[in-house]
Every structure is written in C-alpha cells, then in structure tokens.
Amino acid sequence: MQNGTYLRNGPGVWHVGDYDLRHLFDGYATLVRLHFENGGLTMAHRQIESDAYKATKAHNKLCYREFSEVPTRPNNLLAYIGDLANLFRGASLTDNANTGVVRLGDGRVVCLTETVKGSIMVDPDTLDTLGRFEFSDKLGGLIHSAHPIVTENELLTLLPDLINPGYLVVRMEAGTNERKGWEIQDSVEREAIWEFRSRIGPK
DSSP, X not given: OOOEEEEEEEEEEOEETTEEOOSGGGSEEEEEEEEEETTEEEEEEEEOOOHHHHHHHHHTSOOSBOSSOOSSOOOSHHHHHHHHHHHHTXXXXXXXOOSEEEEOTTSOEEEEOSBGGXXXXXXXXXXXXXXXXXXXXXXXXXXXXXXXXXXXXXXXXXXXXXXXSOEEEEEEETTOOOEEEOOOOSHHHXXXXXXXXXXXXXX
C-alpha cells in the first residue's frame, strides 16, 4: 500500500440553534483527512472556519445566504433595498467552502465553493483554516466553478457572466494568485477549451 494523504471537504453541520438547514448543500463545511502510512490509517476532521460558519456560531442563527437558505427576510422597503445591495456586491453571499478541495501546483491547499470569496486555504496536516485565498487580478466576479482542473503547472476554471450568457475561461499559473483569460492561439487550443468547457461547464 502506498503512503499518502487524502483530503475531502463537504457539508458537515446542518443545525443552527433550534433551526435545521433543509438542503444537503447548506451544511457548514467539514474537512476530513485520511493519512495512510506503512499499512496504517489515521483520520481527523475539523470544521472550516469560514466567516459564515463563525457568524453562525457567534449569533446562533443563519447570517449569510447559503445554497438554498436565506437569513431573515426584510420586512420593509428600506431593508429590502439594503438586502439587494448586499446581494449584488456579494456581502451577503456565503463563503462556506463545502464543495471541493484542491492542491495547487505550489503545494497550497484550497477549499472551494461556488462563491469566489469561498476560496479558503487550509493546512493539510493540521487542518487549520489559514484564511481566504485572495486573487490578485482584477477579473472580479462573485462566482466561479467549484470544480477546477488543476495540474502541477496551473489551475483552469470558469467565471460565469451573471448578466450576459456565457463565461470566461481563465488559467492561474502555479505559485501565483493571478487569473488570466485564456487567449486562443490555434485550433489545438480551441479544441482544448471546448473540451474543458464540456467537462466543468453548465450542462
């Protein structure tokens, strides 16, 4: 048997005070570690310390928009306008990184969800939450694919356009935090992009 470590994240906590979250994808992220060595197995798990999870623990109630859950609905026009503003600037969107975990080519480990701010770095040995993965580019966007393709050299993912149909294919070189649009150079790259879109894009 080979030695190595397997990491997996996913929903793990579905109870907020006296309220039970209703959808599987709403559960707050748990990170699980399985370490194989010399025929033995050690296991560990920890909650990912996202802002959404910490706010829920502190206030004993839902504080961010999750996959299917919304905090207390506004009860007047002014509150409704404020709620819309927070939604469109992403302030009320969750960073609950419960969808995927990737090891970048430079060794950094990042847990993901569909919101860009839900890209959270973790320590693969201690499972400590290290903080948000901050992109250094100016591509912006509130959401991205939570299922990128990662190689030892780069990360490839999609940034959907929330206003117009379509999305941008981007790549990020290992060792950087900068995403760049994938410019098509020839027919081979064009075919590669179409294959990539078919693998992780909307069906």
